[in-house]
Amino acid sequence: MKELDPLLHSQLRLAVVSILMTVDEADFVFLKEKTESTAGNLSVQLDKLSSAGYISVEKSFVGKKPRTRCRMTATGRKAFEEYVETLREYLKL
Amino acid sequence: MKELDPLLHSQLRLAVVSILMTVDEADFVFLKEKTESTAGNLSVQLDKLSSAGYISVEKSFVGKKPRTRCRMTATGRKAFEEYVETLREYLKL
DNA sequence: AAAATTTGGTTTATAAAATAAACTATACTA
DNA sequence: TAGTATAGTTTATTTTATAAACCAAATTTT
Numbered sequence: 001m002k003e004l005d006p007l008l009h010s011q012l013r014l015a016v017v018s019i020l021m022t023v024d025e026a027d028f029v030f031l032k033e034k035t036e037s038t039a040g041n042l043s044v045q046l047d048k049l050s051s052a053g054y055i056s057v058e059k060s061f062v063g064k065k066p067r068t069r070c071r072m073t074a075t076g077r078k079a080f081e082e083y084v085e086t087l088r089e090y091l092k093l
Numbered sequence: 094m095k096e097l098d099p100l101l102h103s104q105l106r107l108a109v110v111s112i113l114m115t116v117d118e119a120d121f122v123f124l125k126e127k128t129e130s131t132a133g134n135l136s137v138q139l140d141k142l143s144s145a146g147y148i149s150v151e152k153s154f155v156g157k158k159p160r161t162r163c164r165m166t167a168t169g170r171k172a173f174e175e176y177v178e179t180l181r182e183y184l185k186l
Numbered sequence: 187a188a189a190a191t192t193t194g195g196t197t198t199a200t201a202a203a204a205t206a207a208a209c210t211a212t213a214c215t216a
Numbered sequence: 217t218a219g220t221a222t223a224g225t226t227t228a229t230t231t232t233a234t235a236a237a238c239c240a241a242a243t244t245t246t
Contacts, residue, residue: 001128004104010233011097018183028194035094041234043196059195064241066194084184090111091177093186103204121223132224134205140225141203152224157212159223 001090007052008083012037012045017080020055020072028068046070054079094183100145101176105130105138110173113148113165121161139163147172 008014015035019026026034032042046068049055054076058069072080087093101107108128112119119127125135139161142148147169151162165173180186 001108004107006104006232009102009104011099011102012233014097014183015094018185022185032194038235039193039195040197040236043194044233047196066241068195084186087180087184088186090107091180092111092115093177093181099203105204125223131206132222133207133226136223136225137204159212161224 002086004086004090005079005083007048007054008079010045012041013049016042016045016049016070017054017072017076020070021077021080025069025071027070031070049076052076052079095179097179097183098172098176100141100147101172103138105134106142109135109138109142109163110147110165110169113163114170114173118162118164120163124163142169145169145172 008017012035016031019031019034028039028042028046031046032039035042037045046055046057050057053073055070056073060067060069101110105128109124112124112127121135121139124139125132128135139148139150143150146166148163149166153160153162
């Protein structure tokens, strides 16, 4: 049995990546609302995905307010596809 | 977004349950080999699944050797189906 | 205008989970 | 009979997830 990529096999990170796979880009606030996570938890998990090169994170300002925008990278998309494929094998989907 | 049942959303427990969904019953040794897990880890995770009522565990002896047999319960099967359904929503499968 | 609240986060601390290491008991093997 | 294997359990350690505390700037309330 292949192992399920531990970086993706996590409640919140999987939710984030699932969203990012469908929307081209999403900002911190949007992800926080959609996933109903706390800001702290989301911040940490975005860092992990970013450090792994699965997502890119761009921090900018709109007026004086910070804005953090996230999107999948090619690496992330590939990892996600593989994760889904492994899961299919597990669950026979 | 519905939450993914944390009891099932774990590498090893998911592997175990995925196997048990297909085989009616399986013993400790078989599960250990199939999942390539350590005995300690498997023991702990089987306990958790058992405590949650997701699987039933019967311990017996074959001669003087212990034999631990596991199978899904109705509760476990239901939880698994729901987990898969939630996952489908996440991943759009 | 000062005080409190909200927004958009990060950092650090705590709780929970997974994993590994150590141990038990019996059996088998050289 | 000393050593190794089988079939596990228990305990300790590491990793992960989550929550709590904090920061800076802007907005709202009194």
